[in-house]
Amino acid sequence: MGTFENIFGATRKSDSFASGERRLLWASLIGIIIAICIGLPMPANAAGNDGSAEKLRRLDIMLMVTGLRCRTTADNFTADYGDFTRHHLSELNEASNDLKTDLARRYGAKGANRALDRMSVVMANEYGGGHPWLTCAELKDVTRSLAKVQGRETLVEAAGQLLSRQPAPLLALASR
Numbered sequence: 001m002g003t004f005e006n007i008f009g010a011t012r013k014s015d016s017f018a019s020g021e022r023r024l025l026w027a028s029l030i031g032i033i034i035a036i037c038i039g040l041p042m043p044a045n046a047a048g049n050d051g052s053a054e055k056l057r058r059l060d061i062m063l064m065v066t067g068l069r070c071r072t073t074a075d076n077f078t079a080d081y082g083d084f085t086r087h088h089l090s091e092l093n094e095a096s097n098d099l100k101t102d103l104a105r106r107y108g109a110k111g112a113n114r115a116l117d118r119m120s121v122v123m124a125n126e127y128g129g130g131h132p133w134l135t136c137a138e139l140k141d142v143t144r145s146l147a148k149v150q151g152r153e154t155l156v157e158a159a160g161q162l163l164s165r166q167p168a169p170l171l172a173l174a175s176r
Helices: 002-008 012-038 052-070 078-087 089-126 136-146 152-162
Strands: none
Touching: 052 078, 052 089, 052 136, 052 152, 078 089, 078 136, 089 152, 136 152
16 A cells, blocks of 8 residues: 555554555445345346436436536536536436336336435445546536537437446547
8 A cells, every 4th residue: 555655654553554444444335335236126228128218317417426526626517517407307307207117117106216216326326436537627528518419319328428437439429
């Protein structure tokens, strides 16, 4: 943990303590994730639909959570996120309704609301530490571009690229 030691000037004793704390934290996080995942609904695309509703829901949550994370930086994009949600409100609401309908078929009305809530919390937690490969500045540019695109298909395509764990060779948000 040389980086830890160099940045924070930790001694060997505190370095080993920090290592033990990290192991405990990771073990706790893994336990929490397993507990949450046991109660999660099957992904939308596994249920027989194309998964576009889940992608749009995930895109919206990712932009919201990372926007909150970046709001105290020079690259605050909360206004751009507001433009995005206003411009695509019908697509986002349709996606949410599609997810609720799919979940209601599998879990009933009450179960669907609980499943959607759990799914949304897991999605939000996934981006609580930031986007895996985009900076606040890049997210600001992407959000501004997304607010201008037309149509659900274009949003779903962009979501597929933005939500991947690694960047696509070319992240293209064409003006459609």
